[in-house]
Structure formats: structure tokens, C-alpha cells
Amino acid sequence: MTTLEDPEQRARLIASLRSLALAQAQEPKTGPSVTEIAAVKTAATELVQLASEKVETLARSATLLADTLRQLPQMLAAGAAQLSQPATRQRWLPIGGQLLAVLGAGFVAAALVGLAIHRLRRRKTPEPDLSLPRRALRLLLYLAVDLVPIAAFAVAAYGALTVIDPRQEFRLVAVALIYASILSRLVQAVSAFAFAPRYPELRLSKLGDEPARYIHQWIRRLSVIGIYGFFGLQASVLLGLDATSYHALFRLLGLVILALLLILVVRNRRKVAEAIAAEPAVGADELRQLSSLRKGVARVWHLLAGIYLIAVFVVWTRKAPTSSCAQP
Numbered sequence: 183m184t185t186l187e188d189p190e191q192r193a194r195l196i197a198s199l200r201s202l203a204l205a206q207a208q209e210p211k212t213g214p215s216v217t218e219i220a221a222v223k224t225a226a227t228e229l230v231q232l233a234s235e236k237v238e239t240l241a242r243s244a245t246l247l248a249d250t251l252r253q254l255p256q257m258l259a260a261g262a263a264q265l266s267q268p269a270t271r272q273r274w275l276p277i278g279g280q281l282l283a284v285l286g287a288g289f290v291a292a293a294l295v296g297l298a299i300h301r302l303r304r305r306k307t308p309e310p311d312l313s314l315p316r317r318a319l320r321l322l323l324y325l326a327v328d329l330v331p332i333a334a335f336a337v338a339a340y341g342a343l344t345v346i347d348p349r350q351e352f353r354l355v356a357v358a359l360i361y362a363s364i365l366s367r368l369v370q371a372v373s374a375f376a377f378a379p380r381y382p383e384l385r386l387s388k389l390g391d392e393p394a395r396y397i398h399q400w401i402r403r404l405s406v407i408g409i410y411g412f413f414g415l416q417a418s419v420l421l422g423l424d425a426t427s428y429h430a431l432f433r434l435l436g437l438v439i440l441a442l443l444l445i446l447v448v449r450n451r452r453k454v455a456e457a458i459a460a461e462p463a464v465g466a467d468e469l470r471q472l473s474s475l476r477k478g479v480a481r482v483w484h485l486l487a488g489i490y491l492i493a494v495f496v497v498w499t500r501k502a503p504t505s506s507c508a509q510p
Contacts, residue, residue: 277355277421280346284356288339288363292331299327317384321375324384328371336364355417362413369405373398400446404439411435433499440495444488451484458483 312320339360343353377394378385385394412435419428459480479486 277348277352280348280352281356281359283346284339284342285359285363287342288335288360291338292335292367295334296331299330312384314386318386320384321378321381321386324381325371325375328374329368332364332367332371335367336360339363351420354420358413358417358420359410362410366405366409369409370398370402373401373405400442404442407442408435408439411438436495436498440491443491447484447487447491454483455480 339356343356343360348356374380377387377389377398379391379395379398382391382394387394389397415423415428415431415435418431423431459477
């Protein structure tokens with residue numbers, strides 16, 4: 183008490199307290215604050231939770247695929263059993279005949295028009311050393327010509343459908359398969375424009391003949407399987423396929439496409455790796471870090487592509503659409 187009452191001693195005490203507070207403020211922190219620890223715990227918890235959700239999603243997708251593959255023989259056996267019944271055959275034979283007539287008319291018309299176009303193209307001799315704009319213009323012209331057989335298919339198929347005039351259920355099935363044929367042919371026509379497998383002198387890219395034909399062939403294969411598979415399933419729903427079988431077959435279709443894409447990646451891993459790791463053109467400068475990164479990516483690109491495809495498939499299986507079919 184006497185210290186506080188003495189002005190001189192009180193001043194010295196205040197100075198000592200200030201010095202002590204200043205020293206404590208300047209001391210380095212020996213550990214994180216409570217706020218920092220809470221932030222780290224929150225970030226770690228979210229990361230663990232996210233990883234757990236991804237693993238759980240992958241496990242559910244794997245289980246679903248296993249169930250699909252396990253149920254496939256039963257579904258095929260059930261379908262064969264139904265077709266063996268006379269009543270079922272009596273119902274399906276007229277439908278099959280009408281569907282064959284509609285699609286057959288379209289395919290015949292497209293084949294006849296395509297044959298006429300092919301003969302006209304054989305008469306025209308290619309012009310070498312065309313400039314890039316002229317090559318692009320020529321390919322656009324060929325693309326427009328390739329659309330003519332597609333238009334012939336659509337006109338003939340819809341014309342046959344109008345003549346037959348089936349009941350509404352069959353009409354929707356026929357429309358679904360007509361859409362599949364048109365869309366598949368459109369994808370192939372665009373691929374032919376992009377890679378010009380039949381006209382190397384008009385190709386816009388620097389791809390060789392073999393890679394151009396290879397890529398076009400795979401695009402054609404994937405488009406036929408994917409598009410016809412999807413619209414075929416829509417048609418099956420209209421003909422009475424139950425929801426459980428539809429979802430199982432829909433995921434099976436996705437698994438087939440995933441397997442084809444993984445095969446494509448594995449088969450071409452060396453060629454793509456060589457293209458990625460290839461040295462730049464003479465006179466081109468490149469940072470050493472960029473060169474190392476490029477060579478590193480070349481070694482693991484197929485793994486990254488595979489992981490990406492599987493991740494897309496997992497997300498797709500979770501958000502697989504319900505069955506729907508376009509109206510005519």
C-alpha cells in the first residue's frame with residue numbers, strides 16, 4: 183500500500199509493468215493459437231470426410247456393378263423364357279416385322295443415295311497441295327454431301343412409319359431407333375470431317391493416315407454402341423422393361439463404354455507418351471522445369487486418364503437418368 187501511495191515508487195512500478203508487458207509481446211510464440219488449431223482441425227475433418235464419401239461412392243458403384251453383372255444371366259434367361267411362349271411370339275412378331283420394314287426402308291434409301299455419291303466422288307480426281315482454307319471448304323462440302331444419305335434415311339423411315347401407321351407404343355419405339363440411327367450417322371460424318379480418313383490430301387491436322395483412320399474407327403465404334411444402346415434401352419422401357427432391369431442394363435452399358443475407353447488408353451499409352459515427351463522443334467526454347475514436367479506427365483498420363491475415366495463413371499452411376507423417350 184505504501185508503494186502505491188508513494189508517487190516515485192508508483193511510477194517505477196508502472197514502468198516495470200510496461201516493460202514486462204512489452205517483453206511478453208516480443209517473445210516468439212511457441213505454438214499455434216486456439217483459433218489456428220480449430221481451423222486446422224476443421225480442414226482436416228473436412229478432408230477426411232470428403233475422402234470417406236468418395237471411397238463410399240466407389241464402393242457403392244462397385245457393388246452396383248457386381249449386382250448388375252450377377253443379375254444379367256437371370257434377365258437374359260427371363261427374356262428367353264418369355265420369347266419361348268406362343269402368346270409372346272404372337273405379340274412380338276408383328277411388331278418386329280413392322281420395325282424391320284421401317285428401319286429397312288431407311289437403310290435401303292441411305293445405301294442407294296450413298297452408292298450414287300460414291301460413284302460421283304470416284305470420278306473426281308483429287309487436287310494436291312491445296313491451301314488450308316480451300317481444304318477446309320472442300321471438307322465442308324463433303325460434310326454437306328455426307329448429310330444427304332442421312333436425310334434420305336430419315337425421309338424414307340418416317341415415310342414408312344406413316345404408311346404403316348402402327349399403334350402409339352410401337353411408334354415411339356420406331357422413333358427412338360430412327361433417332362439413334364440419325365444421331366450415330368451425324369457423329370460419324372463430323373468425325374470424317376475432322377480427321378478425313380478417306381481424303382488425306384484434305385486433312386486439316388498433321389495426323390498420319392493410320393492414326394486418322396484409327397481415331398475415326400474408335401469414334402464410330404463408341405458412337406454406335408453408346409447411341410444405339412441408350413435409345414435401345416428407351417425402346418425396351420416402352421415395350422415393358424421394368425425400372426430395375428432398365429437401371430441395371432443402363433449401368434452395364436456405361437461399364438461397356440468405360441471398358442472400351444480404358445482399352446483405348448492402354449493400347450495407345452506408349453504412342454501418346456512418346457508424343458508428350460518428344461523434344462520441341464529445333465530453335466524452340468523450353469524451360470528445364472517445363473521439360474521435366476512434360477516428361478513426368480508422359481510417364482503417368484495413362485494412369486491419370488484411367489483414374490479420370492473411372493471417376494467420371496462413378497459420378498455418372500450416381501446421377502444416371504431415369505428412362506425417357508422422345509416423342510415423335
